[in-house]
Amino acid sequence: MRQLGEVFGRLREKREGALVLFVTAGDPPLAQLPAILETLATSGADVIEVGLPFSDPIADGPVIQASSQRALDRGTKTADVLAALRGFDLAPVVLMGYTNPMARRGLGRFALDAAGAGAAGTIVCDLTPDDAGDWREASREAGLDTVFLAAPTSTDERLDRVCEASTGFVYAVSRTGVTGAGHEAWDEARTLVGRIRARTDLPVCVGFGVSGPADVREVCSFADGAIIGSRLVTLLADRWRGGEGREEVAAWVREAKAAARR
Amino acid sequence: MAAVSPSLGRFGPYGGRYVPETLVPALDEFESSFRRAWADPGFQAEFEGLLRDYVGRPTPLTEARRISERTGLQVTVKREDLNHTGAHKINNALGQCLLAKRMGKSRIIAETGAGQHGVATATVCALLGLECEVYMGEEDCSRQELNVFRMRLLGARVIPVSSGTRTLKDALNEAMRDWVTNVRTTHYVIGTAAGPHPYPEIVREFQSVIGREARAQYLERHGRLPDVGIACVGGGSNAIGFFHAFLNDPMDLIGIEAGGLGIPSGHHAAPLTAGSPGVLHGSYSYMMQDEDGQVLPTHSVSAGLDYPGVGAEHSYLKDSGRVTYRSASDDEALRAFQEVAQLEGLIAAFESAHAFVPLFERGGLSPGARVLVNLSGRGDKDMERASTLLGLQS
Numbered sequence: 001m002r003q004l005g006e007v008f009g010r011l012r013e014k015r016e017g018a019l020v021l022f023v024t025a026g027d028p029p030l031a032q033l034p035a036i037l038e039t040l041a042t043s044g045a046d047v048i049e050v051g052l053p054f055s056d057p058i059a060d061g062p063v064i065q066a067s068s069q070r071a072l073d074r075g076t077k078t079a080d081v082l083a084a085l086r087g088f089d090l091a092p093v094v095l096m097g098y099t100n101p102m103a104r105r106g107l108g109r110f111a112l113d114a115a116g117a118g119a120a121g122t123i124v125c126d127l128t129p130d131d132a133g134d135w136r137e138a139s140r141e142a143g144l145d146t147v148f149l150a151a152p153t154s155t156d157e158r159l160d161r162v163c164e165a166s167t168g169f170v171y172a173v174s175r176t177g178v179t180g181a182g183h184e185a186w187d188e189a190r191t192l193v194g195r196i197r198a199r200t201d202l203p204v205c206v207g208f209g210v211s212g213p214a215d216v217r218e219v220c221s222f223a224d225g226a227i228i229g230s231r232l233v234t235l236l237a238d239r240w241r242g243g244e245g246r247e248e249v250a251a252w253v254r255e256a257k258a259a260a261r262r
Numbered sequence: 263m264a265a266v267s268p269s270l271g272r273f274g275p276y277g278g279r280y281v282p283e284t285l286v287p288a289l290d291e292f293e294s295s296f297r298r299a300w301a302d303p304g305f306q307a308e309f310e311g312l313l314r315d316y317v318g319r320p321t322p323l324t325e326a327r328r329i330s331e332r333t334g335l336q337v338t339v340k341r342e343d344l345n346h347t348g349a350h351k352i353n354n355a356l357g358q359c360l361l362a363k364r365m366g367k368s369r370i371i372a373e374t375g376a377g378q379h380g381v382a383t384a385t386v387c388a389l390l391g392l393e394c395e396v397y398m399g400e401e402d403c404s405r406q407e408l409n410v411f412r413m414r415l416l417g418a419r420v421i422p423v424s425s426g427t428r429t430l431k432d433a434l435n436e437a438m439r440d441w442v443t444n445v446r447t448t449h450y451v452i453g454t455a456a457g458p459h460p461y462p463e464i465v466r467e468f469q470s471v472i473g474r475e476a477r478a479q480y481l482e483r484h485g486r487l488p489d490v491g492i493a494c495v496g497g498g499s500n501a502i503g504f505f506h507a508f509l510n511d512p513m514d515l516i517g518i519e520a521g522g523l524g525i526p527s528g529h530h531a532a533p534l535t536a537g538s539p540g541v542l543h544g545s546y547s548y549m550m551q552d553e554d555g556q557v558l559p560t561h562s563v564s565a566g567l568d569y570p571g572v573g574a575e576h577s578y579l580k581d582s583g584r585v586t587y588r589s590a591s592d593d594e595a596l597r598a599f600q601e602v603a604q605l606e607g608l609i610a611a612f613e614s615a616h617a618f619v620p621l622f623e624r625g626g627l628s629p630g631a632r633v634l635v636n637l638s639g640r641g642d643k644d645m646e647r648a649s650t651l652l653g654l655q656s
C-alpha cells in the first residue's frame with residue numbers, strides 16, 4: 001500500500017506536481033470502482049480521493065450532489081465501498097466525505113475499517129480541527145492520515161491549527177464556495193498556499209474549481225498538487241459506460257498529468 | 263456515534279460545529295458580535311424597543327376556558343400568534359438582522375419551511391433596509407403558497423429548492439451552500455435553534471423572551487406557576503424559548519414532535535422520539551438516519567415541523583430527563599386544530615396545533631393540572647390545506 005508521504009516525497013524529488021483525482025463511490029456503479037481506480041492510477045493519478053456519498057452534502061455543488069444522490073439511489077453502503085477498495089495498491093486512496101456516515105458506527109471502528117481496506121487517509125468536509133480531537137486520535141491509532149481543509153477565509157490562527165492537525169497533505173480550498181468546475185482567478189488560492197507554506201512543510205494541494213489541464217498547470221506553478229473533482233465526476237457519468245469509455249478517460253487523465261509535470 | 267470531542271458550544275455531548283472551514287471565521291465573528299451586543303445596553307434597548315413597538319410584545323396570555331371545561335384541565339395559552347407576521351419566528355429574525363447590521367453584512371439569507379421564518383426575515387429586512395433571499399423547498403412553496411406571496415411582496419427573493427426531499431432540510435442545505443459562497447457579505451439567519459454553534463444559543467436567547475414573559479404573566483395572574491408547559495418542536499426554537507425560563511422551576515415540560523402518519527409507519531419527523539444522535543447541519547444532536555448514517559426522509563402535515571434534526575439543547579434536555587418529548591400524529595394535530603378553533607376561536611398554525619394534542623388525550627395529564635401551552639403561530643397560512651384536509655369547501 002502506497003502512502004501519501006512516499007508519493008509526495010517522490011514527486012518532490014522529480015519536481016513534479018501531484019494530480020489528485022476525485023471519484024464518487026457508487027457513481028458509476030460500485031462494481032466499476034476497481035476498474036476506474038486502476039484506469040486513473042495507471043494513466044497518471046498520483047492520489048485518488050474516493051467520495052463516500054452522503055444525503056446532505058453541504059460543501060458540494062450540483063455535480064457532486066447529483067452524483068452522490070445517484071450513488072445512494074443505487075444502494076451504495078459504506079461497508080461495500082471499503083470492500084471495493086481492498087487490494088487496490090496503485091495509488092494512495094483518501095476517503096472524502098462527511099462526518100455522519102463516517103461516525104455512524106463509531107469513529108474508531110470506521111478508522112480501523114478504512115485502514116484495513118487500504119485507505120491512506122481521510123478528508124472530512126464538515127470537520128475542522130476544533131471538533132476533531134477524537135477523530136485525529138482514532139486515525140493516528142489506525143495509521144490513517146488526516147487531511148484538513150484550509151480556506152481563504154481562515155485566519156492565521158486557524159491556519160496554524162489546520163497545519164498542525166493535518167498529516168499527508170493540506171487541502172487548500174481555492175475560493176469561498178462549494179465544489180464545482182469553473183474558476184476565474186487563482187489569486188486567492190495562490191495567497192492561501194503561500195500562507196500555508198509559511199507554516200508547514202507538508203505538501204499543499206489545491207481543489208475546488210480545478211477542471212482541466214490549464215487549471216492544473218496554473219495551480220501546480222504555486223502548489224504541490226491540483227485536485228480535480230466535478231469535471232471527472234461528469235466525465236465518468238457521461239462516458240465511462242461500464243468501461244467502454246476507459247480509453248477516453250485515460251487520455252483525459254494523461255493530459256491532466258502532463259500539465260502537472262510543470 | 264459515541265465519540266465527539268468536547269469543544270465549543272456543547273450541551274453535554276451535543277452541539278459543536280461541523281461545518282466547512284470556510285464558515286468557521288464567520289461563526290466566530292457572529293458569536294463575538296453577539297456577546298458584545300448582548301452586553302450592550304444600546305443593543306438591548308434597540309431590540310426591546312422594536313419587539314415592543316414593531317412586533318407588538320409583550321404577547322398576552324389567554325385563559326382557555328372552554329378547553330379547560332372540556333378537558334378538566336386549567337389551560338392557559340401564550341399567544342405568540344399575535345406577534346407581527348403571525349409567529350414567534352420574528353423574535354429571532356429581528357435579533358439576528360440587527361446583529362447582521364452591526365457586523366456590516368448587507369445581504370441576508372434564510373431557509374424556511376412553513377414560510378413563517380422566511381416572512382419574518384423578509385419583514386425585518388424591509389424594516390432595516392437589507393437585501394433578503396429565502397430558500398424554500400419546492401414542496402413547501404406549494405403547500406405554503408400564501409407565505410411565498412407575502413415574502414415577494416416584502417421585497418425578498420424566494421428561491422425554490424428542488425434537491426433531495428424538497429422540504430426544510432434541503433432548504434437548509436442550499437442556504438448553507440449559499441453562505442459558504444457569499445460568507446464575506448452575507449449573514450445566514452437560521453430560523454430555528456439548530457445548526458452549528460453559536461446558533462442554538464443565540465436563537466434561544468432571542469426566543470427566551472417567550473418564557474420570560476409567560477412566567478411573569480402567569481405568576482402575576484395566578485400567583486403561582488403552572489404545573490405543566492407544552493410546546494411543539496420542529497428544530498426547537500419556540501420550545502427552547504418557552505422552556506428556558508422554566509427549567510429551574512418544579513414544572514413538567516413537554517415537547518411535542520411531529521408524529522406524521524405514526525411512529526411505527528416511519529413517516530414522521532420525530533428525531534427525539536424515534537431517532538438517534540448524529541451530525542446534521544453543523545451539530546451533533548438527535549436526528550433521523552438509517553444504519554449507514556444517511557438522513558431519512560420525513561413526513562408531517564406541518565411544513566415547519568417536517569425536519570429530520572433538532573436543536574442540540576433539546577437532545578441534552580431529553581437525555582437529562584428535564585423535558586419529556588413525545589409525538590402527535592397528523593390526524594391528532596388536525597383534530598386539535600379544529601377543537602382549538604371551535605372552543606376558543608383561535609386558529610393555530612398546524613405546527614402549534616401539535617402542542618394542544620396532549621390536552622385532548624385521555625389519561626394524559628392529571629385532572630385539574632394547570633397547563634400553559636405555547637401557541638407559536640397562527641394558522642392563516644394553513645387555511646388552504648385545512649380546507650382540503652377537513653373538507654371545509656362545502
Ligand SMILES: Cc1ncc(COP(=O)(O)O)c(C=O)c1O
Pocket residue numbers: 349350351375376377378379453454455494495496497498499500501565566567611613614638639640
Ligand atoms: C408557527 C410555528 N411554530 C413552530 C414552528 C417550528 O419551529 P421551531 O421548532 O423552531 O419553533 C414553525 C416553523 O416554521 C412555525 O411556523
